Amino acid sequence: MVWIGTIINGVLLGGLYGLFGVGLALVFGVTRIVNIMHGEFIALSAFIALAISALFPSAHPLFLILPVVVISFALGYALQAVFVNRSMRLPDPMAPLLLTFGLSVIVRNLMIEGFGVNPRSIHQGDFGQLSIDVFGVQIGVLPLVTLALAVVLFIALQLVLRRTEIGRIVRATADNSEVVRLMGVRPSSVYNIVMGLSFALAGVAGLMLALRTTFTPFSGVERLLISFEVVVMGGLGSFWGAMLGGIALGVAQLVGLRLNPNSGFLYANLVFFAFVMLRPNGLFGARQ
Amino acid sequence: MLLEVTSLNAFYGDLQALHDVNIHVDAGESVALVGANGAGKTTFLRCIAGLIEQKRGGIEFKGNEISHMPAEKIARLGITLAPEGRMLFPSLNVEENLLMGGLSRRPGYWDLQSVYKLFPLLAERRLQMPNTLSGGQQGLVAIGRALMANPGLLLCDEISLGLAPVAIDQIYASFVRIRVEGTAIVLVEQDVKRASSATDRIYCLLEGRVTLQGQSRKLDTEELTRAYFGT
Amino acid sequence: MKRLPAPVLTLIIFVTLAAAAPWLVGDGGVGLLFEVLLMLAMAQLWNLLAGYTGLVSMGLQCFVGLGGYTTIFAANSLSISPYWVLPLAPLVCGLVAAVSAIFLFRLRDAYFSISTWVFSEVAAMLVFITPGFGHVTGMTLETAREIDYETFLLVNFWIAAGLAAGIIVGIYGLLHSSLGLGMLSVRDNEIAAASIGVDVWRNRFIAYVAAAAGCGLAGGISFMAALFVNVTTGFDLNWVVAMIFIVIIGGIGTLEGPIIGTIIYYGIRELLTNVFALSGSWYLIALGAVAVTTMLVAPRGIWPFVRDQFGIEWLSISRKLPATAGDGSPNPKASISTHQPSRTRRA
Numbered sequence: 001m002v003w004i005g006t007i008i009n010g011v012l013l014g015g016l017y018g019l020f021g022v023g024l025a026l027v028f029g030v031t032r033i034v035n036i037m038h039g040e041f042i043a044l045s046a047f048i049a050l051a052i053s054a055l056f057p058s059a060h061p062l063f064l065i066l067p068v069v070v071i072s073f074a075l076g077y078a079l080q081a082v083f084v085n086r087s088m089r090l091p092d093p094m095a096p097l098l099l100t101f102g103l104s105v106i107v108r109n110l111m112i113e114g115f116g117v118n119p120r121s122i123h124q125g126d127f128g129q130l131s132i133d134v135f136g137v138q139i140g141v142l143p144l145v146t147l148a149l150a151v152v153l154f155i156a157l158q159l160v161l162r163r164t165e166i167g168r169i170v171r172a173t174a175d176n177s178e179v180v181r182l183m184g185v186r187p188s189s190v191y192n193i194v195m196g197l198s199f200a201l202a203g204v205a206g207l208m209l210a211l212r213t214t215f216t217p218f219s220g221v222e223r224l225l226i227s228f229e230v231v232v233m234g235g236l237g238s239f240w241g242a243m244l245g246g247i248a249l250g251v252a253q254l255v256g257l258r259l260n261p262n263s264g265f266l267y268a269n270l271v272f273f274a275f276v277m278l279r280p281n282g283l284f285g286a287r288q
Numbered sequence: 289m290l291l292e293v294t295s296l297n298a299f300y301g302d303l304q305a306l307h308d309v310n311i312h313v314d315a316g317e318s319v320a321l322v323g324a325n326g327a328g329k330t331t332f333l334r335c336i337a338g339l340i341e342q343k344r345g346g347i348e349f350k351g352n353e354i355s356h357m358p359a360e361k362i363a364r365l366g367i368t369l370a371p372e373g374r375m376l377f378p379s380l381n382v383e384e385n386l387l388m389g390g391l392s393r394r395p396g397y398w399d400l401q402s403v404y405k406l407f408p409l410l411a412e413r414r415l416q417m418p419n420t421l422s423g424g425q426q427g428l429v430a431i432g433r434a435l436m437a438n439p440g441l442l443l444c445d446e447i448s449l450g451l452a453p454v455a456i457d458q459i460y461a462s463f464v465r466i467r468v469e470g471t472a473i474v475l476v477e478q479d480v481k482r483a484s485s486a487t488d489r490i491y492c493l494l495e496g497r498v499t500l501q502g503q504s505r506k507l508d509t510e511e512l513t514r515a516y517f518g519t
Numbered sequence: 520m521k522r523l524p525a526p527v528l529t530l531i532i533f534v535t536l537a538a539a540a541p542w543l544v545g546d547g548g549v550g551l552l553f554e555v556l557l558m559l560a561m562a563q564l565w566n567l568l569a570g571y572t573g574l575v576s577m578g579l580q581c582f583v584g585l586g587g588y589t590t591i592f593a594a595n596s597l598s599i600s601p602y603w604v605l606p607l608a609p610l611v612c613g614l615v616a617a618v619s620a621i622f623l624f625r626l627r628d629a630y631f632s633i634s635t636w637v638f639s640e641v642a643a644m645l646v647f648i649t650p651g652f653g654h655v656t657g658m659t660l661e662t663a664r665e666i667d668y669e670t671f672l673l674v675n676f677w678i679a680a681g682l683a684a685g686i687i688v689g690i691y692g693l694l695h696s697s698l699g700l701g702m703l704s705v706r707d708n709e710i711a712a713a714s715i716g717v718d719v720w721r722n723r724f725i726a727y728v729a730a731a732a733g734c735g736l737a738g739g740i741s742f743m744a745a746l747f748v749n750v751t752t753g754f755d756l757n758w759v760v761a762m763i764f765i766v767i768i769g770g771i772g773t774l775e776g777p778i779i780g781t782i783i784y785y786g787i788r789e790l791l792t793n794v795f796a797l798s799g800s801w802y803l804i805a806l807g808a809v810a811v812t813t814m815l816v817a818p819r820g821i822w823p824f825v826r827d828q829f830g831i832e833w834l835s836i837s838r839k840l841p842a843t844a845g846d847g848s849p850n851p852k853a854s855i856s857t858h859q860p861s862r863t864r865r866a
Binding site for chain 2: 165168169171172174175176178179180181182183184185186
């Protein structure tokens with residue numbers, strides 16, 4: 001019985017992991033850049049959420065989503081416009097990866113300087129501690145809401161991409177950034193929006209993380225690894241693949257912790273390896 | 289004059305692809321640009337469309353100097369390039385590809401309805417993905433997509449390359465309708481006979497230089513062969 | 520007397536300075552230089568992989584940690600001075616790398632890079648939970664009492680200097696060889712290289728195992744000198760972060776780049792932490808800023824920029840083709856250099 005609880009909670013954790021990965025999958029799918037800043041952004045969003053919650057201590061934590069999303073979008077947009085777009089015009093395909101790497105170190109250390117290394121968390125009422133009883137299994141409300149939020153955001157993202165004009169423009173730019181110029185589209189503007197959106201998604205993930213557990217400026221590096229694994233398992237650029245990958249890792253993580261409470265991310269990492277060996281192109285393969 | 293190109297020189301790194309090219313197109317005209325592989329035809333079209341930055345010379349469209357404009361801006365002014373190899377967006381279905389063409393929302397006769405009227409085949413296949421279409425059908429989508437922008441000047445880069453004669457016929461038949469609506473066309477072709485039969489004037493390029501220009505109907509075959517091959 | 524070529528001259532100067540260092544800079548300086556030289560060695564190895572073989576590794580820290588643990592574990596188990604067991608570090612790391620290559624090499628580009636990082640995390644966790652390796656407390660060198668402390672610092676320094684010089688000389692020699700030429704061809708165009716018979720897998724495998732062994736030895740030396748290793752310091756991501764910074768800033772795909780990069784890295788670190796007494800994060804922020812600026816202004820790094828601007832050659836290798844072709848017809852003297860050409864963006 002306790003194993004069923006573990007697996008259910010693993011699936012719920014997978015929702016958070018999927019949320020970590022979807023922003024990365026979006027950026028990679030459109031720009032072909034592996035954004036190393038992504039993990040730092042999850043951590044930074046947690047700190048931003050912390051700062052906002054200090055301003056509005058009585059607000060329900062879920063109301064923090066809107067300001068976090070807006071700020072994150074703006075930051076992502078700005079970073080892409082000022083730095084990353086420039087690196088994409090360079091002839092070396094490794095340039096954007098190395099640039100985001102350098103930026104990630106700057107962001108991480110600015111957080112260390114600005115916020116210190118002590119673990120923080122957001123305490124807004126009891127929301128983080130609520131749980132419901134389903135057939136004898138304790139299920140946290142927060143993980144449930146996180147999974148629901150992840151699914152809603154995934155669906156929203158898919159709808160935007162498939163049914164709207166801006167979504168069409170993004171897909172076309174991802175297909176062929178030169179031809180799309182012949183139709184009046186500026187690819188760098190598209191990339192700005194995509195990076196903004198990616199950081200907004202990371203922002204939601206960071207907020208959910210902050211509500212669920214303690215975090216430090218070092219939390220980004222660990223989440224980056226999970227984000228990568230989720231995206232790679234799903235097949236670079238596939239969102240539902242990332243979601244399923246997240247769930248697989250979430251279950252592996254909690255089952256592993258139950259087997260050995262000191263094992264950290266070991267079991268999740270091993271599942272990642274096994275998966276990637278069996279399906280080197282991920283669940284839904286590489287785009288084109 | 290709709291388009292006036294003066295002393296155009298274009299470069300790929302150290303390689304000079306176009307040498308002092310002078311070409312003009314009047315409103316509503318259709319002009320053919322022929323020549324062997326590597327003569328510079330595609331380079332020329334890409335220069336007009338704004339995709340090549342390493343260039344010198346004057347390019348005037350409707351009186352505006354566009355040689356330093358980015359491709360996105362040129363597209364919105366009313367020049368549309370249907371690129372070599374058709375280059376449809378593989379993740380978008382037929383209708384979405386067409387809609388992308390109409391992004392600039394320039395006013396004119398061409399919209400989704402009129403394009404489907406011109407190419408009823410596409411209406412039947414509007415939700416299909418490009419990789420499920422034949423080469424000829426993809427060619428129609430490419431032209432339709434270009435038309436959706438209601439261009440004043442349509443540049444076609446070897447649209448018929450690799451297609452069956454029947455498909456090519458259909459594409460050339462559509463040019464008649466396109467011209468009726470007032471769009472000027474620059475047609476890049478290797479097939480000189482086709483090109484000259486569908487156009488008013490013809491230019492021939494060889495190694496980046498204009499070696500012949502004249503009326504399409506009054507073409508001297510011998511002169512053209514010399515201009516084409518450089519013998 | 521004919522002028523000595525720059526590489527030979529550099530080596531002679533380096534050996535002389537290394538021998539004289541203790542009397543030139545004192546104990547504190549020697550301690551710093553010890554660290555610097557080990558880092559230089561590791562950065563050259565990362566550059567060998569990324570700049571010369573096209574493998575961007577985010578997991579070399581794994582072998583630094585494994586090297587440290589191997590050395591201390593072996594010294595403790597056998598109750599002998601760690602110097603005797605140092606050679607085990609590159610051996611064990613080479614083996615682990617060889618085995619891991621079997622599955623890691625099935626992955627390409629970003630997948631490969633990320634998987635090397637995951638591999639390191641897995642290795643770290645396995646060492647952490649396996650009994651006998653100290654778990655969270657790590658391992659202390661128990662045979663420290665066998666060491667003569669007076670010469671300990673100096674001997675370690677000279678070993679580090681030897682390692683750094685040896686690795687640079689080794690890479691230089693490698694690039695001169697047919698194996699090296701094969702590697703460069705794989706870096707420049709994998710498909711073309713394979714089509715002329717270059718064994719792509721083998722080239723990459725050799726480079727990967729060599730880099731792992733080298734980092735293992737560096738790690739062994741480093742942790743032997745520290746008399747202590749644990750999972751946090753041994754498998755620290757910052758090892759590879761430093762390597763990447765050094766190579767990006769200095770110049771990827773060149774022998775001189777990591778040398779310049781290492782000097783800049785430690786220059787900034789010492790300046791900000793010791794001279795300006797700022798906390799540890801500031802030098803990393805400064806390094807990040809330098810790296811970002813370099814990427815945008817001189818994308819191939821400082822050395823290629825300087826070299827191309829001023830036309831200086833230092834350690835690079837130029838090959839000159841024979842003056843005439845086989846049939847006697849004149850052939851303009853051409854030279855192939857090992858500089859990394861600016862890669863055109865794949866469409």
